Amino acid sequence: MAPSSQNAMRLSFIGAAKSVTGSRFLLEAGASHVLVDCGLSQERDMASRNWQPFPLPPDRIDDVLLTHAHLDHCGLLPRLVREGFRGRVFATGPTAEIARIVMLDSARLQVEDVEQKKARHEKENRASPHPLLPLYTEKDAEAAAALFQVVTFGKPFPLKGDMEAEFFEAGHIMGSASIRVRAGRGAAARTVLFSGDIGRWDRPIINDPAPCDQADYVLMESTYGDSLHDKDEEIGGILEKIVTSTVRAGGNIVIPSFAIERSQEVLYYLNTLLRENRIPHLLVFLDSPMATKVTDVFGHWPEYFDAEMARLIRENRSPFDLPGLVMARSVDDSKAINRINGSAVIVAGAGMCTGGRIKHHLVRNIARAESTILFVGYQAEGTLGRAIVDGAKQVRILGQTLTVKARVARIEGFSAHADRDELLRWASCLKTRPRQAFVIHGEPQVAEHFRSTLEQKMQWSAMVPSPGQSVELDGILST
Numbered sequence: 001m002a003p004s005s006q007n008a009m010r011l012s013f014i015g016a017a018k019s020v021t022g023s024r025f026l027l028e029a030g031a032s033h034v035l036v037d038c039g040l041s042q043e044r045d046m047a048s049r050n051w052q053p054f055p056l057p058p059d060r061i062d063d064v065l066l067t068h069a070h071l072d073h074c075g076l077l078p079r080l081v082r083e084g085f086r087g088r089v090f091a092t093g094p095t096a097e098i099a100r101i102v103m104l105d106s107a108r109l110q111v112e113d114v115e116q117k118k119a120r121h122e123k124e125n126r127a128s129p130h131p132l133l134p135l136y137t138e139k140d141a142e143a144a145a146a147l148f149q150v151v152t153f154g155k156p157f158p159l160k161g162d163m164e165a166e167f168f169e170a171g172h173i174m175g176s177a178s179i180r181v182r183a184g185r186g187a188a189a190r191t192v193l194f195s196g197d198i199g200r201w202d203r204p205i206i207n208d209p210a211p212c213d214q215a216d217y218v219l220m221e222s223t224y225g226d227s228l229h230d231k232d233e234e235i236g237g238i239l240e241k242i243v244t245s246t247v248r249a250g251g252n253i254v255i256p257s258f259a260i261e262r263s264q265e266v267l268y269y270l271n272t273l274l275r276e277n278r279i280p281h282l283l284v285f286l287d288s289p290m291a292t293k294v295t296d297v298f299g300h301w302p303e304y305f306d307a308e309m310a311r312l313i314r315e316n317r318s319p320f321d322l323p324g325l326v327m328a329r330s331v332d333d334s335k336a337i338n339r340i341n342g343s344a345v346i347v348a349g350a351g352m353c354t355g356g357r358i359k360h361h362l363v364r365n366i367a368r369a370e371s372t373i374l375f376v377g378y379q380a381e382g383t384l385g386r387a388i389v390d391g392a393k394q395v396r397i398l399g400q401t402l403t404v405k406a407r408v409a410r411i412e413g414f415s416a417h418a419d420r421d422e423l424l425r426w427a428s429c430l431k432t433r434p435r436q437a438f439v440i441h442g443e444p445q446v447a448e449h450f451r452s453t454l455e456q457k458m459q460w461s462a463m464v465p466s467p468g469q470s471v472e473l474d475g476i477l478s479t
């Protein structure tokens with residue numbers, strides 16, 4: 001639906017509304033159409049959303065603004081491009097580089113998944129209810145990567161019509177941003193702030209969030225809007241206990257990990273524990289070609305590191321370079337891990353166990369009482385990772401039904417997402433109350449909880465939009 005007047009702004013919540021993945025928001029002002037994020041829906045029961053038509057034909061979208069390179073924020077871009085989008089995709093330098101790796105990896109996984117499903121169906125002699133096709137291919141991912149334009153924090157730049165955008169450090173993963181869009185002129189001008197994923201203060205590796213201080217409307221993520229994280233100094237202690245007890249039992253420590261930031265953080269903490277002699281020397285496998293590539297990208301953008309990390313790099317002491325680390329690049333390297341005697345730490349993607357090499361390691365370890373499956377990241381509802389965390393007794397992985405006997409542990413403190421108090425700290429950086437806040441990117445009950453927290457603690461007017469809902473921005477004042 002078009003805005004009713006030239007100055008009106010319409011905002012549509014296409015994804016990550018009452019859910020955590022699939023971030024997609026369309027902002028229309030006058031004749032301009034801007035899409036903020038174009039992410040993949042990763043919850044198992046929401047996968048069909050990735051196939052739904054876009055609310056606007058992609059060739060009518062002028063520009064895309066990308067907050068960061070996580071798959072649930074950029075993973076549907078190749079489909080947008082395949083279906084006719086020809087505008088620009090604005091992102092920071094690290095985001096542009098990492099998003100290309102993420103989109104290519106996603107394309108490969110989707111093509112592989114389709115092949116595996118076809119083979120399984122053939123073996124079991126059953127037909128699929130849907131045509132088995134990948135959502136997009138590597139060619140589409142490369143075409144999307146070619147549309148990126150690099151922007152920097154704190155420098156507003158023009159979009160089509162009377163719009164401009166500015167990126168702010170979000171402190172979530174390297175290059176992550178909150179984005180403020182200004183539309184209209186003079187007294188009719190309005191600003192809309194898209195939080196992206198909000199990070200944390202005083203974390204290793206990347207910079208602290210540097211939030212924006214003014215916006216008329218705010219879309220705010222709420223992934224951990226109802227909880228508080230473990231304290232940072234506890235992470236090392238918990239990890240130490242898990243590693244030593246699993247080694248004593250003779251099992252492996254299997255860590256499903258996100259390739260970006262989290263894998264590097266896990267290596268950082270393991271390195272610290274090894275240096276302090278708090279864990280035995282053991283082999284650590286980084287079985288994720290994507291994590292290896294992303295670790296390389298980190299070296300291209302030193303200005304995005306915090307001061308401590310920049311110092312370590314200058315002194316040639318990369319915290320990712322620990323003794324006993326094996327980067328498994330090929331499939332054969334990955335398979336060789338299964339032949340190792342004794343205990344090892346295996347860090348592999350995907351972080352929510354939705355695909356990738358982690359599935360093979362789970363098949364090998366999940367039914368072994370002496371092994372530990374250690375979760376270090378958020379597990380969305382409907383994913384295999386969430387089922388395991390929630391205590392499933394049996395799981396189905398790669399066509400096999402397996403009994404969960406391994407110890408299941410989790411460390412929340414690793415999170416790259418702000419917890420409730422950190423979200424409130426971010427919100428309090430706004431000098432004046434926004435006209436309206438929209439709580440997005442959270443499971444329904446968590447988003448609702450954080451909405452009421454914003455109303456009580458900040459006296460903000462806040463609502464939780466539904467998927468597909470559109471609001472006319474100044475119009476909502478009168479409703």
Ligand SMILES: [Zn+2]
Nearest residue numbers: 068070172197
């Ligand atoms: Zn993210």
